[in-house]
Amino acid sequence: MIIELFGPPCVGKTTLARHLATRLRERGHAAQLMLSYRPAEQCSSDGPGNPNRMPRHAPPTLRRLARPIVEMLALARQPSVISNELGGAINLVKMLRPKSVFWSIRLSQYLSRLSNSWRHASEIDGVMLFDQAFVQAICSLILLGRVKDEALIAQALELTPKPDLLIRIESPRNILEARLRRRQSGQSAAERLLEFDLQTNLELIEIVERVDALLRQRGRKVTCVASLEQGSLDGAAELIEMQLAAMSGTRRAEAVMR
Structure with a gap:
């Protein structure tokens, strides 16, 4: 079962993913994490496709740049896999083409690696x-390509x-802005070059809302949760x-009826 989170920057996606995984494990569920990687954090993905971690003493920017290289080299050992996944990633980037060549290349390789991780996740x-x-990646592509065409x-x-459960996390704009400012104040100049600036990050709030509306219009179920403090996390x-319990019960009932 795959759970996918999405939401604007600094809304708490990684925090909630870690919190939820811990709770599920405490209740006896086999739960694994596949986390995005921020250079100031030690990568803690424990799911399939997790790359070899850089040493903690490595500079944050080096860790950020090294991860895609390591993962793409691992994919290169499987030519048929990388061909399919890179092809799908390139098609998606072409469809919602960023105006920057740098971001086109960066998102193409990111989506290739994500496709590989997703394929492994679907098999466990x-x-x-x-x-x-993927939903978060599409939000970024919309932003970078200034895409207005909803069709x-x-x-x-x-x-x-498609995940089994899609979760949107939201938080008030003023809280997100304060979190983004704190994050950026702790980053080096090199790290900030790899990130959107404050205003661009804030534009993603409206884009996430647009994508959420499109998903719902087309019958996709999206669970919306708040991310403010520990109480809201719980x-x-x-x-x-x-929701997971209800889905598991439905699947068991369907299996019995077959």
Whole structure:
């Protein structure tokens, strides 16, 4: 079972993913994490496709740059796999083409690696949590390509793999802005070159809302949770656990009826 989270920057996607994984494990579930990687954090993905970690003493920017290289080299050992996954990634990037060549290349390789991780996740038992995946990537492509065509965005959403449970995390704009400012104040100049600036990050709030609306219009179920403090984290995790239990019960009933 795959759970995918999405939301604007600094909304708490990774925090909730970790919190939920811990709760699920405490209740006896096999839960694994596939986390996006921020240079100031030690990569802690424990799911399939996790690259060899850089040493903790390595500079944050080096760790950020090294991860895609390591993962793409691992993919290169499987020519048929990389051909399919790179092809799909390039098609998606072409559809919602960023105006920057740098970001086109960067997102193409990111989506290739994500496709590989997703393929592995779909083959395992238990719960796999992605703190961000294809929906988040499409939000970034919309931003970078200044895409206004909702039919085109909907087509891109249809082309991507679907999780069993899609979770949108939201938080008030003023809280997100304060978190973003704190994050950026702790980054080096080199790290900031690899990130969107404050205003660009804030533009993603409206884009996430647009994508959420498109998903719902097309019958996709999206669970919306808040991310404010520990209490809201517990409430969000409890809601998600209830949905997982309901889905598991439905699947067991369907299996009995076959």
